[in-house]
Every structure is written in structure tokens, then in C-alpha cells.
Amino acid sequence: MKRWTAFMLVIMICVMSVGCGAKGDELKDKNIDTKSKETRIVAGSVAVAEMLLALDIPMVGRPSTQYGIADEIKDIPEIGLPMNPDLEVVKSLRGDVFITSGALKELIGSKFEQNGVHPMYADLSSYDAVKETIKKFGKDFGKEENAKKIIEAFEKNEKEILKDIDPNKKVKVMILFGAPGHFMLATEESFAGSLINKLGAENITSSVKSKYKGPYLPFSLEVALKENPDIIFRMYHGYIEEARKQVQEEFRMNPQWKNFKAIKENKVYDLDPEYFGVTGDIGATESLEKMKDYLYKK
Numbered sequence: 001m002k003r004w005t006a007f008m009l010v011i012m013i014c015v016m017s018v019g020c021g022a023k024g025d026e027l028k029d030k031n032i033d034t035k036s037k038e039t040r041i042v043a044g045s046v047a048v049a050e051m052l053l054a055l056d057i058p059m060v061g062r063p064s065t066q067y068g069i070a071d072e073i074k075d076i077p078e079i080g081l082p083m084n085p086d087l088e089v090v091k092s093l094r095g096d097v098f099i100t101s102g103a104l105k106e107l108i109g110s111k112f113e114q115n116g117v118h119p120m121y122a123d124l125s126s127y128d129a130v131k132e133t134i135k136k137f138g139k140d141f142g143k144e145e146n147a148k149k150i151i152e153a154f155e156k157n158e159k160e161i162l163k164d165i166d167p168n169k170k171v172k173v174m175i176l177f178g179a180p181g182h183f184m185l186a187t188e189e190s191f192a193g194s195l196i197n198k199l200g201a202e203n204i205t206s207s208v209k210s211k212y213k214g215p216y217l218p219f220s221l222e223v224a225l226k227e228n229p230d231i232i233f234r235m236y237h238g239y240i241e242e243a244r245k246q247v248q249e250e251f252r253m254n255p256q257w258k259n260f261k262a263i264k265e266n267k268v269y270d271l272d273p274e275y276f277g278v279t280g281d282i283g284a285t286e287s288l289e290k291m292k293d294y295l296y297k298k
Helices: 002-015 024-029 046-054 087-092 102-114 127-140 144-162 191-198 221-227 240-253 255-259 284-295
Strands: 041-043 097-101 118-122 172-177 184-186 216-218 231-235 268-270
Touching: 041 046, 046 097, 046 118, 046 127, 087 102, 097 102, 102 118, 127 144, 127 191, 127 284, 144 284, 172 191, 172 221, 191 284, 221 255, 231 284
Parallel strands: 041 097, 097 118, 172 231, 231 268
Antiparallel strands: 172 184, 184 216
């Protein structure tokens, strides 16, 4: 039951608006000098921690994670999981600024502000949002040159990845997120969806009429079959192996899946959560390259 509750919490986060940017100006209003070497920064998500590391912005706390984290910061004190950071630990670290993903704002924002911890929210909701957040962090924390070098490398890699994409070859894609009975469709407002869009493929959600807006939409097998995508991506988060087994069983047992073109042509791929998370990170160009390999396999 605990595992299922945790999984549903992930789903809840995903349907929230994730367009919360990093607001350095809000901190200036609270007389916090983000460019001071004395400012104590706590990272609330792995993506944020590794972005700060790449920019050479020191931190005094970082999140716990079931996955790997860069060796350079693994010995920094842990403050708990991104969805449920330990406020007392953050306070014990005398953190001036707590930076986390904008996707978590609704879950943790109020309790931090009420306890005198000042949060910043990083917009990592899409490929381009990651680039803009790198620039903003560089400006806010006095690391403009570092940010410039990172963005130059991003754009060099991006240009190389996109150079041979045929704009006339429209591959139709469906990105499933979740587990049986709780599937959602990732739109172009999601991180994985933004990669699809940048690579010139067509996300079936662009043709699906829905009263819902945002990075994820409710899934309908009937509607999906009508769109009949060329490729189906399956995306997991949280208890990945458990979700993967359930999804594979759903595809095996439900006869309707056999009617999909992607199933018939064996073009169903499980996205590696290291590269395709709910939000993007400093390795976004690697994600872009891997998505290209999936889309345009020879």
C-alpha cells in the first residue's frame, strides 16, 4: 500500500503545472544576496544539485536518491527525498536558499516559507526550459561565464544531433506514463514530449481533444488506437521495476494492444529513467540524442 501511495503521489506531481521558474528576484525582496559566497544553498532535487555542480555553485545540502549522484557531491549532507525533504535537517544546515524543481512547489512550498526557509523553483519542464534555467542560475549566482560555456556546449551538441533530421519524415509517437489503470499520455509540455517536438516527430496528443491541459493527459485506449502511433514509448518513475512488470503484463494480457501498428512492428520502447525523467537535467542533450536514436532507427 505504501508503494502504491508513493506511486500515486508521483502521478499527482506530474499533472501539476511544472512551469515554475527560478525566481531570483523573489529572494532579493527578502534581502538575500545570491551572489555572496556566504549564502548557504540547499539543493532539493538531484537535477538541481547536478546543475549547481556544473555551474560551480557550492551547496551545503543535497537530496537523498535511490539512483546515482555525482561523486563530487555524494558526501554532502542529505536532506531527504525531493518529494518530502526534512525541514528540520534543512534548518540545521542553516540554509539561506532552498532550490528545487518547480514541479514540487505545490507539495512543499508553503511549509518551507512558513518556517523561514526561502525556496527557489527551477523550471526543468522541457528541453528549452533547462537551457533557460542554466542561464538564470548563472546570472543569479554570479556564474555567467560558466553558464555561457555550458550553453555553448549544449547548442553545439544540439546542432550536431539535429543536422540530419528530415523535416518531411513525420513519425507519430505516443508516450505512456504510469501503470495499468493509471496510464497518462505525455504531451509536448512534458520533458520527454519536448524532445519529441524538437526532433520533428508528431506526438499523438497534438491531435487528441481534451478538456485537460498540461504535461500529462488522461489515457484512453480507444482514442490512442484511433491515432495508431508508429512508436510507443513507455515511461516510468518511482518504483520502476514494479511498474515495468505491470505494464508488460498489461500489454501481454490485453488483446487490444495487438491492434497497434507499433506493436505489430515491434516498435515499443521502455525509456530509461536516467535520461527521461519527469523533468530535464544538465544531461538534456544526451536525452535528445538517445530519443533521436529511438525515433529514427535504421
